[in-house]
Structure formats: C-alpha cells, structure tokens
Amino acid sequence: MAKWGQGDPRWIVEEREDGTNVNNWHWTERDATVWSKGKLRELLVGLAVENEAGRCEISTVKESGAKHKGLIEIPSLSEENEVDDTEVNVSKKKGDGDTLKDLMKTTGTVKVREALGEYLKALKTEFTTGMILPTKAVATQELTVQRKLTGNTLQVQASPVALGVRIPTVALHLTELFDTTVEQLYSIFTVKDLVQKFSKSPAILETERGGKFQMFDGNITGEYVELLTNRKITMKWRCRNWPEEHYATVALNFVPAPGQTELQLDCKGVPVCKEENTKFCWQKQHFEEIKGLLQLTTQNA
Structure with missing residues (x-):
C-alpha cells in the first residue's frame, strides 16, 4: 500500500477518533462522473478511422441504453488494468x-x-489535483544553492526548503x-479563566495579534490573526x-441582538475527512459548553 502523500492520491494515512479506520487507512472520495463524461467526450468525439471502404467517425458519446446505428461499448474500464486489455465491443444496427x-x-x-489511456492518465493527474495529502513530516524538499566565490574556489552550500502540498x-x-x-461572549473566547471553565481543561492564551x-489539553492549537474587541476574532486553528x-x-x-448575541462562525480550510468532527467540536464542545457556563453564571448571580 502507498504511504501518506505517495502513490494513489486518494489514500490518506492518519489517526481517526471514530475507530473505523483499520490500520490507519481509509479513502477520501470524490465523484468523477461529471468530469469523466466531459473528458471522454473531449477524447472520443471526432475520433475517425477510414480505409478504401469508407470512413467512420464518433460523433457523440452517450450513456448505455440509448439506441444507435452503431455502438461502441466498454463494459469495464479500470485504472488497475492495462489499457490494451480493455474490452471494446463494436456492434451495429441490422442493415x-x-x-x-x-x-x-x-x-x-x-x-x-x-483515447482511454489518455483518460486514465488525466484521471490520476488532472482530476485529482488538490487531493494529494502531505506527509506527517515534510512532504518534499528541494535544495536551494548559495554560491560564494573565494579566490579560485567556488563554494556551494545547500539547505533543505520545505514545500507544502494541498x-x-x-x-x-x-x-x-x-x-x-x-x-x-467575547470575553469567554479571550479570557483564560473563562476558556478553562467552558472547556474544563487547561488553556494557554496570548490574546494579541x-x-x-x-x-x-492541546487538542486545539492556533494563532490569533485579528482581534477586534467585542466584534470579531480571526484565528489560524487546527485539531491535533x-x-x-x-x-x-x-x-x-x-x-448583537435584542437580549442576545448571535455568533457567526466561518471556518475555511477544514480537511474533507474532518468535516463532521469539526462541526461536533464547535457545536458540542464549544457552543453547548458555553451555554452551560452562561446558565451556571446566571444561577449564581
């Protein structure tokens, strides 16, 4: 099997809380149907062959089930098999x-x-752009070269530079x-004692840009990007x-709302495989716990 960020770009290696990931492997999926239809039309429509008997040209690509005078059927196309072994059935209407x-x-x-070979190649490169995951350390490195001329000696110094992948x-x-x-409400997100109360765990906060x-307990970490008192907080935010x-x-x-405060949360850049966990984190571990803290504070007032 491929490692994280290597081989088939649909594979991800990481830890999951739900326990369903056997041996730390699972799939990240993306529907290729619409893209595939367009790509196959691009590669097949206009394809022509001819000899002394005449000329054949593919004018359209339709899904199975439609009636045609002539039909090319590909019953099983897989990236795991050699294209030359792909079955291509040609039939014709009587007459x-x-x-x-x-x-x-x-x-x-x-x-x-x-054409199918070109399609499978594009499926692995063009369609999967943005789906390859990084390694747990540094995904790839390249060398930056600094040259320094001392007398007649050329010194070359190389240093690794981390390159990210999407x-x-x-x-x-x-x-x-x-x-x-x-x-x-703003204080509950920015005052250490209040954060520790609703999270029921130690916290470290440097509430400045x-x-x-x-x-x-270190499961959530990040950095404050913007702090507009009582108006907005922007953060770089991640789960462990x-x-x-x-x-x-x-x-x-x-x-502000009459007697209440509406909190609007926009979170961009959540890994697809962590969408539900992130929703749970905000709705259950943040919002519900903060409401519980507010209710307790009101009762003790």
Whole structure:
C-alpha cells in the first residue's frame, strides 16, 4: 500500500477518533462522473478511422441504453488494468455495412484504447489535483544553492526548503444564539479563566495579534490573526489529529441582538475527512459548553 502523500492520491494515512479506520487507512472520495463524461467526450468525439471502404467517425458519446446505428461499448474500464486489455465491443444496427463494422473493430478499437489511456492518465493527474495529502513530516524538499566565490574556489552550500502540498478541504458556516451580551461572549473566547471553565481543561492564551493559543489539553492549537474587541476574532486553528502543519482559518463574528448575541462562525480550510468532527467540536464542545457556563453564571448571580 502507498504511504501518506505517495502513490494513489486518494489514500490518506492518519489517526481517526471514530475507530473505523483499520490500520490507519481509509479513502477520501470524490465523484468523477461529471468530469469523466466531459473528458471522454473531449477524447472520443471526432475520433475517425477510414480505409478504401469508407470512413467512420464518433460523433457523440452517450450513456448505455440509448439506441444507435452503431455502438461502441466498454463494459469495464479500470485504472488497475492495462489499457490494451480493455474490452471494446463494436456492434451495429441490422442493415448497416459489415465492412465499416470490421474497420471499427480493428483500427477503431486501437484508437479508442489510445483515447482511454489518455483518460486514465488525466484521471490520476488532472482530476485529482488538490487531493494529494502531505506527509506527517515534510512532504518534499528541494535544495536551494548559495554560491560564494573565494579566490579560485567556488563554494556551494545547500539547505533543505520545505514545500507544502494541498489537501482537499471544505468550508463551514455556523450560527448560534447566546443569551448574553456581546462583551460577555467575547470575553469567554479571550479570557483564560473563562476558556478553562467552558472547556474544563487547561488553556494557554496570548490574546494579541500573532499570539498563540492552546485549548482542550492541546487538542486545539492556533494563532490569533485579528482581534477586534467585542466584534470579531480571526484565528489560524487546527485539531491535533489533522495533517501536520495544516491550519484552517476561523472567523468569529459577534452580532448583537435584542437580549442576545448571535455568533457567526466561518471556518475555511477544514480537511474533507474532518468535516463532521469539526462541526461536533464547535457545536458540542464549544457552543453547548458555553451555554452551560452562561446558565451556571446566571444561577449564581
């Protein structure tokens, strides 16, 4: 099997909380149907073969089930098999010339297989762009070369430079109403003692631009990008079990409402495989716990 970030780009290696990932392997999936239809039309429509008997040209690509005067059927196309072994069936409507059918079964089949080879190549490169995941350390490195001429000696110094690679991500938008003032809700996200109360765990907060934070026993870490008092908090934010060095961008907007505060959360850059876990983290571990803290504070007031 391929390792993280190597081989088949659909494979991911990482830890999961749900326990369903046997031996730390699972798939990240993406529907290739629409892309495949367009790509096959691009490669096959206009494909022509001819000899002294005449000329055959593919004018359209349709899904199985439609009626045609002539039909090329590919019952099983897989990237795991050699293209030359791909079965290509050519049939014709009764009454059409057998000579042209033979032409399509010979020369035509060769050209169709060539086009299918291009399709499979594009499936692994063009379609999967952005789906390859990074390694847990540094995905790839390249050498930067510094040259220094001393007398007649040329000194070459090489140093590794980390190169990032993209992973498939999604954006989340959540809104929640809290029975408190904007000032109080903003404090719950920025005052260490209040963060420790709703998270029920130690926290480290450097509440200034560029300051670091750590919550839930280090399971949540990040950096403050923007702090607009009682209005907005923007953070680089990540869970411990995300791909190393990958951060989402989280924006918390505090909107006053009559007797309440609406919290608008926009989270961009969440790994696709972590979408549900991230929703759970915000809705259950943040929002519900903060409401519990506010209720307790009201009762003790």
